[in-house]
Amino acid sequence: MAIPSHMVPCNPGSCGHPSLCARPCIYMAKNGACHVEGCNFCHMTHDVPVMKLNQRQRYVLQRLDVKEKLDLILAAARAGLQREGLTYEAGS
Incomplete structure (x- = not known):
């Protein structure tokens, strides 16, 4: 069964967003873009700050x-x- 393209995370760190993903990418949060190859941080928006x-x-x-x-x-x-x-x- 294929996953719809809008549900596929843009990078490994975004898998399981929002509850099981990695910490937010600081470049995405500040600049809206990340140019780090192989970035393992979440590139999706987070409503709750990291505790x-x-x-x-x-x-x-x-x-x-x-x-x-x-x-x-x-x-x-x-x-x-x-x-x-x-x-x-x-x-x-």
């Missing part, structure tokens, strides 16, 4: 053991899937 951990959050994350980190990642993935309405497909 970054603050110093305290990074400190807490660094102190977690592997199981705690995996539990945190799993919880975030489940929340994202639920937010996108994909819980049934993901085998919730």
Whole structure:
């Protein structure tokens, strides 16, 4: 089954836009064009700014053991899937 051309991402970083794509390309955001060959950042518009951990959050994350980190990642993935309405497909 062919993907319609309007749904094909313009670069690898845009795959899964808006929830699963890479960070926004700074060149696209500032100039509206990116001339970096092989750019792996998302070239589509983002309504929500990229969230970054603050110093305290990074400190807490660094102190977690592997199981705690995996539990945190799993919880975030489940929340994202639920937010996108994909819980049934993901085998919730």
